[in-house]
Amino acid sequence: xxxxxxxxxxxxxxxxxxxxxxxxxxxxxxxxxxxxxxxxxxxxxxxxxxxxxxxxxxxxxxxxxxxxxxxxxxxxxxxxxxxxxxxxxxxxxxxxxxxxxxxxxxxxxxxxxxxxxxxxxxxxxxxxxxxxxxxxxxxxxxxxxxxxxxxxxxxxxxxxxxxxxxxxxxx
Amino acid sequence: xxxxxxxxxxxxxxxxxxxxxxxxxxxxxxxxxxxxxxxxxxxxxxxxxxxxxxxxxxxxxxxxxxxxxxxxxxxxxxxxxxxxxxxxxxxxxxxxxxxxxxxxxxxxxxxxxxxxxxxxxxxxxxxxxxxxxxxxxxxxxxxxxxxxxxxxxxxxxxxxxxxxxxxxxxx
Numbered sequence: 001x002x003x004x005x006x007x008x009x010x011x012x013x014x015x016x017x018x019x020x021x022x023x024x025x026x027x028x029x030x031x032x033x034x035x036x037x038x039x040x041x042x043x044x045x046x047x048x049x050x051x052x053x054x055x056x057x058x059x060x061x062x063x064x065x066x067x068x069x070x071x072x073x074x075x076x077x078x079x080x081x082x083x084x085x086x087x088x089x090x091x092x093x094x095x096x097x098x099x100x101x102x103x104x105x106x107x108x109x110x111x112x113x114x115x116x117x118x119x120x121x122x123x124x125x126x127x128x129x130x131x132x133x134x135x136x137x138x139x140x141x142x143x144x145x146x147x148x149x150x151x152x153x154x155x156x157x158x159x160x161x162x163x164x165x166x167x168x169x170x171x
Numbered sequence: 172x173x174x175x176x177x178x179x180x181x182x183x184x185x186x187x188x189x190x191x192x193x194x195x196x197x198x199x200x201x202x203x204x205x206x207x208x209x210x211x212x213x214x215x216x217x218x219x220x221x222x223x224x225x226x227x228x229x230x231x232x233x234x235x236x237x238x239x240x241x242x243x244x245x246x247x248x249x250x251x252x253x254x255x256x257x258x259x260x261x262x263x264x265x266x267x268x269x270x271x272x273x274x275x276x277x278x279x280x281x282x283x284x285x286x287x288x289x290x291x292x293x294x295x296x297x298x299x300x301x302x303x304x305x306x307x308x309x310x311x312x313x314x315x316x317x318x319x320x321x322x323x324x325x326x327x328x329x330x331x332x333x334x335x336x337x338x339x340x341x342x
Contacts, residue, residue: 030336047336090264100268101207109173154206169219
């Protein structure tokens with residue numbers, strides 16, 4: 001898919017068909033995240049990929065807003081370091097945001113929908129995913145083929161008007 | 172450009188030719204940022220676009236690492252709300268990261284390079300860009316046609332190995 005189409009077609013998808021994501025496609029999506037830029041190239045992420053139905057069902061319990069994870073074809077857990085310094089925590093979030101959209105656009109390019117989820121229950125997350133001390137599960141990105149309409153460029157996205165968001169030369 | 176090529180071709184570019192970015196291209200790049208997802212669709216960003224050489228030269232002074240802004244064809248300032256709550260600040264950074272990569276991939280798709288810059292001198296930033304109280308300049312994204320090699324898919328990116336970053340089913 002053309003980049004401009006993928007950017008306009010990506011939307012939050014939280015209802016998926018039962019179709020699995022082929023391993024090469026999943027690897028490409030993960031590779032997009034691996035390539036994301038980060039401050040001084042510190043790459044503060046690890047990606048834990050869950051595809052088993054029973055495991056996805058359990059993983060969906062880490063946050064009340066993560067129910068769509070249970071039906072996803074695959075979910076990527078973004079695991080990150082626990083940091084003492086607030087400034088570093090903000091840098092971490094920015095970089096995780098950069099990895100997230102890289103992943104989501106690579107998925108959209110393949111016709112695969114994606115939906116974010118936050119994580120509340122870190123103990124459960126750790127028990128399920130097995131990440132070590134000093135790390136936490138920052139976000140989940142659920143993936144799957146849309147149960148509803150396929151991904152296609154959205155003509156009128158639900159966003160503030162362009163003229164409101166963009167200021168030329170000066171606010 | 173195909174999405175997968177744009178994802179692999181995007182790299183930090185901090186040296187630019189003197190070629191201007193056509194207004195429709197700049198608008199497309201900004202539109203990509205406008206479409207980025209954010210928590211509960213709060214869209215916490217305003218984009219201030221600077222293209223004048225004198226203004227870019229001044230803007231490059233907001234941080235020691237922002238010198239490439241002076242030579243850019245255009246630079247987008249990401250202006251965001253000042254927030255009291257630390258959790259909200261982290262959400263803000265994540266969403267700004269999502270907007271950033273949307274912008275950068277839309278640029279890469281057009282053969283346009285991009286380079287991040289942080290901002291240290293908020294007083295100077297406010298004086299130059301004119302954003303109101305209660306906002307700050309979070310990041311700059313400098314844009315321009317690469318002075319060196321054109322954007323093309325990078326075969327071996329400077330990143331941790333895939334096998335190190337990606338964990339299947341369990342850490």
